[in-house]
Amino acid sequence: MTHKTNGLFYDGQSSASQKIELFFDTDKKVLFFENRNGERQNWILIDTIVNINGQILNFQHGDNPVQSINIEEKDFVSYLILFRKNSGHINWYQKLIGMGFKAHVVLATLILGIVGLSYIYAIPWVAEKSVVLIPKEYDDDLGSMFFKQNMIFNNIDIHKTNALNQFAKELKLNNTKKLKFTVVNSSVVNAFALPDGNIVVFSGILDSMNSYDELVGLLGHEVAHVNNRHSMKMLCRNLSGYIFVSAILGDVNGIMAVVGDNVNTLQSLSFSREFERQSDLEGFEILSTNKINPYGMLNLFKRLQEEEQDISMPEFLSSHPVTIERIKFIKKLIQTRPFYFTDNPKLKTLFKEIKQ
Ligand SMILES: [Zn+2]
Secondary structure: OEEEEEEEEEOOOOOOOEEEEEEEEOOOOEEEEEOOOOOEEEEEHHHOEEEEEOOEEEEEEOOOOOEEEEEOOHHHHHHHHHHHHHHOOOOHHHHHHHHOHHHHHHHHHHHHHHHHHHHHHHHHHHHHHHHHHOOOHHHHHHHHHHHHHOHHHHHEOHHHHHHHHHHHHOOOOOOOOOOEEEEEOOOOOOEEEOOOOEEEEEHHHHHOOOOHHHHHHHHHHHHHHHHOOHHHHHHHHHOHHHHHHHHHHOOHHHHHHHHHHOHHHHHHOOOOHHHHHHHHHHHHHHHHHOOOOOHHHHHHHHHHHHHHHHOOOOHHHHHOOOHHHHHHHHHHHHHHOOOOOOOOHHHHHHHHHHHO
16 A cells, blocks of 8 residues: 655755655555656665654655655654554664653663662672682782881780780681781770781770670671671772772782772771671671670670760771661570570680780
C-alpha cells in the first residue's frame, strides 16, 4: 500500500525548501519522491532519523549533506508514528528522540547517577581490593617509614613499653605476623596499629582504663586490624582517586608510591564500620580464647563514649568510629556467645606496672 502526502524537502545544500509530493510504500517501507530536477529519491525508512516537533514530523537522511523533509499533515503524521511503533523498526536512539526533552533529562540524570555511584562505590572498592597486589613485605616497609618520620616516637615510655610487651606475651593473640607494642607518653586517648604489626598505645588511653581486661580488649581489637591488613586497605580506599588506574592496570609500583607518600595518615586513619565490626568480633574471640572477661571491652568503649559527652571526642572514637553501634554489637556477643573467664594475676601485676 502507498500513502501520499505533501511536504517540504531540504536538500542540505541550499536553505530554500522544495515542495514535494511524498509517497510511503508500506510494504517495502520506503519513502520516495521527486526533487525539483525530476530525480527520484528513495529513502529506506529505517535509514532515516525521525524527529517529531509538536505537529511537524521531520525525516533526516544521509550525512553529507544531511537532507530532510518536514511533513505537517496530521493524518499522515499519526499514521507514520503508529506504523513505526507496530513494525518495531524504532531503534533505541530513535525511540529516545521520539520521547523528547523529558527523556533526555531522565537519561542524562541516569548517566550522571551511574558515574556518581561508581565514583562513590566502585572506584574505592577496586582500590581496596588492589591491596592483594601489594606484597606483604611492603607492610613492613610502610611501618618503618612511619616510625622514622614520626615525631611521636621521641616520647616512647621505655618502662611501660617493656611491661606492655610482657603483658602481650602472656596472651594468645591469633596474630599472623610478629607483633611489637609501643607506649608513647601523650595525653591523647588513642591507640593505633601500623601495617608492620607495631601497635602504638598512648598513655592517655591507658590512663582511662580501670582493669587489665580492658587492655586485652583494646589489644585484641588492634591485632585484628593488623591481621586483616585494614590500615593498608583503608589507605588504598582513601587514595582511590589516585590509585584507581594503577589498580586496574595492576601497576603495583604506582600504587605503592602513592601509599608511601601518604604514610603519615596512618595514625589518624578512620576505619570503616565494616572493619570496626570485624575487629570487634575477632577481638572478642581473642578475649574468649584467653579466658578474659569480655565486659572489659564493653566497659572501655562505654567509658570512652561517656568521655565524648564531657570533653572533645577521644581520638580513639574518631579513628575507630560508630561507637554506640559497636557497644550494642559487643553486648549482643556477650549475650549470645558462650565464654568463660578466670582471674589472671600475672596480667593484673603487669597492668599495674603499665599504669604506673
Ligand atoms: Zn578499630
